Amino acid sequence: MWTNDQKLIVLFQKVNRTYFDNTLKIKAIYWCPISDLHNGNPNYPFWAQCMIGSREIRLLDKLKTKAPKYVLEYLIYHECLHLFWTNHCQSFKKAEKLFKRFKRADVWLDQHESILKAGR
Numbered sequence: 001m002w003t004n005d006q007k008l009i010v011l012f013q014k015v016n017r018t019y020f021d022n023t024l025k026i027k028a029i030y031w032c033p034i035s036d037l038h039n040g041n042p043n044y045p046f047w048a049q050c051m052i053g054s055r056e057i058r059l060l061d062k063l064k065t066k067a068p069k070y071v072l073e074y075l076i077y078h079e080c081l082h083l084f085w086t087n088h089c090q091s092f093k094k095a096e097k098l099f100k101r102f103k104r105a106d107v108w109l110d111q112h113e114s115i116l117k118a119g120r
């Protein structure tokens with residue numbers, strides 16, 4: 001598995017073990033700049049992205065120093081779910097809520113979106 005930060009592999013392995021019984025296989029997980037993540041669209045996606053075809057997960061590099069571990073785990077979990085459902089359908093949302101600190105992570109992201117978008 002390719003990465004640009006060994007810590008992301010450790011987090012992925014924890015998510016894989018806790019929620020997927022170690023069955024998930026991905027090709028890469030890495031930090032990337034906002035310009036790559038946005039892919040020409042300024043509103044979507046913002047925090048992270050799962051490239052389903054190539055089985056790669058990438059996360060906004062600014063989170064590296066700012067986000068608590070449980071938020072990163074939540075984002076990785078969310079992106080892993082996209083390997084099963086491409087959109088946020090009812091089944092996706094139901095599965096997403098199985099994340100142990102879902103509410104808390106959701107609130108953190110909500111509170112930090114404007115701060116990070118302003119580049120602080």
Ligand SMILES: [Zn+2]
Nearest residue numbers: 078079082088
């Ligand atoms: Zn999503």
